[in-house]
Amino acid sequence: MYAQQLKAVSIVQGGHSLYIGGQAGVGKSYLVQQIFEDARRRHKSVQLTCTTGIACSNYPQVMNAMTIHRWSGIGDGRYTGQKLQQLVCHDDQCAGAKERIISTEMLIIDEISMMSRNMLDKLETVCRIRNISAAFGGIQLIVVGDFLQLPPVKNTRYGDLGEYAFTSSYWPNHSVFLDKVVRQDNETLIKCIRSLSLGEVNFEDNSFIHSLSRPLLTNHDIVYLFATNVLVDMFNRDCVLSMEGNLYTLDAVDSGEEKHLNTLVVQKVLWLKIKSNVMLLRNISDKLVNGLCGQVMNISDVSITVYFPSVNITADIRRISFTVFDPKTNSNIAERFQFPLKLAYARTIHKAQGMTLNRDPDEIEKICNHLENRELEIRIAEFENDNYTYEDLHETESELDEQLQIVAADLHEQTVEEFVLPFDFDVEMEINALKFPVPKTVFQESFNSFIDYLIDNKNLLMKFCAGEWKTLSELFADNVSVCDLKSAVSQSHLQLFYQKCQEHMTSAEYKSTCLELFNPDEKDLNVEFSVCFNLVLTLRKVLLGEKAKNLQYESTEINQRSVQEKERMNETARGKVRFIGGYVIAKLRHSCIKAINHNIHKTSANAIALYEQSKCCLQILDSIQQSEYTLNMTSELRCCKFVGNFKKAKCEQIPYKHK
Incomplete structure (x- = not known):
């Protein structure tokens, strides 16, 4: 020692x-x-x-x-x-x-x-x-x-x-x-590992990492590591389908709401074949522990025989109970009865913590990208019901029903107060303008079909538009209009109006009004709410155009700034754009992952098509993230080399810019 x-x-x-x-x-x-x-x-x-x-x-x-x-x-x-x-x-x-x-x-x-x-x-x-x-x-x-x-x-x-x-x-x-590395004696490798752990990778470290890349002679016993469960599940799915032999589908017995069941680590449907590589998801005994890998030897409805070579044990694994516990009620709110196994051709980096792997073609760049954006994606997952647009962030049917109980008890007994739309507002023309000229997806086709349905039921459509015009006009009067028409309307007035509009369009009252236009028994209300959402935006645009004729706005004095200040402002603006872009990508990734998880173990032609489409979208989004990461890294490495060549000129003070 x-x-x-x-x-x-x-x-x-x-x-x-x-x-x-x-x-x-x-x-x-x-x-x-x-x-x-x-x-x-x-x-x-x-x-x-x-x-x-x-x-x-x-x-x-x-x-x-x-x-x-x-x-x-x-x-x-x-x-x-x-x-x-x-x-x-x-x-x-x-x-x-x-x-x-x-x-x-x-x-x-x-x-x-x-x-x-x-x-x-x-x-x-x-x-x-x-x-x-x-x-x-x-x-x-x-x-x-x-x-x-x-x-x-x-x-x-x-x-x-x-x-x-x-x-x-x-x-x-x-x-x-402890600071003395005893596992390796290559000083360059030791320094590189240390730099990676500290997040301080320089040009030499980057070059050394790439120099280690080489083709592997065989795919036997290679462990693939991914940053997220969805990437692991997709890889495992492709591996088991490429194997020879009969595919066994083992369904779980569930009780409780799906949103709670989805938080469990064990899968609703387990796909296996004889000789499949699997991993334990629960401690069975002192030796058969969570994370232990083995190979399937036999499959029946009652048990799965698995050989675990690292402990030299063959065991019959039976279904066990996985529960979701609610501390508030001090009781289980969901339960899944399933075999504590999952395919193990790939695993998450968390499952590999503490392991020493001989060969490991993990996707380093994707893992680094994921860890950089982990908090952002977690926030999106937690706040997925914030309604930015109904196309991507609509609430589930059950959650919608719960909110509507407050105002829907006497829905059909209520009447909308008469309110006149502008004489030059052509409802049919405006709603037709919302159509997709050449629909390319199922959503776009359904969107256009629902617009045709509303045109055929013009009385319902006019009633909806009149009610929303009334609400928007009242919001405008309360938050923008001023007593003295000579007084100027500030930007803060308009921002408050937009905020109140957003609050209205995410309220249960608004949703109950929308439900009068279509059948609330439909399982997927995404299309209908999207049409309503875009129609209200059109009404708001027309309203602002009408009101703008009678209002004055504050003039904004443009101060002359130096070139340096303008460049600084541009850098700030570009940073905001990059942040918004990253948020949008993460939000779309979350939607794709939900679709993948929903269809990954379904065998119908429609489900397979939706799975492949979502998988393709996820790969595109990941490649966008990877390209941005590579661009940042390349720019930073060029900056490092530039600084090294001109130390005497104090180039370390030159502001960093993306090329």
């Missing part, structure tokens, strides 16, 4: 809790084994745990490593710390966890970077069943990992924000960082 490793052993022998950090290959796992063996020699009760089952399998079986979730009884973190304390103390199903906690003197947790602050705090609370007055019940805590690797996965349902564990007030006071 080298100096830092010896220092860590000394701190542990002194009875202190400790964090051991360092990049990949510095000997963290070796040090854990030395600390474990030293504790055993000193007759101390020590338990080795990891945040993932795969990380546990990297240690010798004699060390009896298990996941921290199983050791402590925390599970998936659905219960509060106090509730977990009660369960571990009094529930017979948690008797094993209670015995382990009480008997343990030293607890080692590997891959700590994937454990959140919320989970660490719950662990601390549960461990106090051993000694209520001491942190972690008096257990000496050794945590190991690299926080420059994957972060914790947040779970807002259970109140877990995904904060790093080191932000906890119970984080160890002592720390040792």
Whole structure:
């Protein structure tokens, strides 16, 4: 052992809790084994745990490593710390966890970077069943990992924000960082890995990475890594369909709402063939752990026989229950009964955390792109019901029905107050102008067909337009019009009017008005709401044209700016455009992913066509992101070379510009 490793052993022998950090290959796992063996020699009760089952399998079986979730009884973190304390103390199903906690003197947790602050705090609370007055019940805590690797996965349902564990007030006071790489001796490779982990890749690092690219001799036992589950599922689907043999379709038994079931890791439909590569999704025993890979030997409706070569075990895997728990009601709100398996020709980077892979053609650029935009895509997923346009962000039928219950009880008894449209407003001409000249998609054809339906039912159409014209006129009068016509209307007045229009067009009252134009029993209301949305925009445009004749607007004085200020403004504007473009791409990706997940295991011709179309769109969007990433990288590398050639001219102060 080298100096830092010896220092860590000394701190542990002194009875202190400790964090051991360092990049990949510095000997963290070796040090854990030395600390474990030293504790055993000193007759101390020590338990080795990891945040993932795969990380546990990297240690010798004699060390009896298990996941921290199983050791402590925390599970998936659905219960509060106090509730977990009660369960571990009094529930017979948690008797094993209670015995382990009480008997343990030293607890080692590997891959700590994937454990959140919320989970660490719950662990601390549960461990106090051993000694209520001491942190972690008096257990000496050794945590190991690299926080420059994957972060914790947040779970807002259970109140877990995904904060790093080191932000906890119970984080160890002592720390040792290992800095000597022992896994490799290539200094260029070591430096490059360090630069990648810090996000400080320069021109030399980029050139070195590309120099490692080479064709692989065979596809046997290659692990493909992707950043997201949808990319993994698409790749696995193509692989199993390309195999010889009969395709088995294994359906789950579901209960609960689909939006909750979709959050489960196990799939609704499982496609398998004999000799398929699969991965476990749940801990079955001490050796058969979550993330363990094997090969399918036999398939029946009751069980699937799988051989796991890494542990040399053949097991019959049966269906088990996967649930979605709601802490507010303290009950399960959805359940899926399915085999805890999924195809494993590819896996996510989270599932590969802690693994050493011999050959791995992962798509580095796509993974980097995904991690850069991860927060943006999460925000879009959380706020997908914000109605920017009804074509892409319409609400589901069930959510729409819930909102309409407030105003739809006496829908047909209400009448729209008579309100006269402008005499020169030709409703038929305006709505015909909304048609797609040459419809190329199913949506566009349906859009045009619904417009024809409205023209045939002109009374309904006129009633809708009159009601919306009245509402828009009132909003304009309340937020834009001024008492003195000589007074100027500011830009803030118009912005407030647009804001109120947006609030109106996303309200339940507006949607109930739209439902009078079409059959509310239709499963997909996307087309109908899109036509209404565009029609109201047309009415608003006409209204503003009418009102503009009688209003004055504030004049805007254009200040003369220097060339440097104009360039700075242009850079700011371009930055905003890039941000908006990235948001739009991420929003479209989210829509494509939903369509892929919906059709990925369907066999009808229509479903296959929709799947392939969505897959193609996703690939196009990913290529756009990759091109932008490459452009940024190329521009930055050119800038670095430029600065290097002209250091004396202080070119490091030259503003960065995209070419």
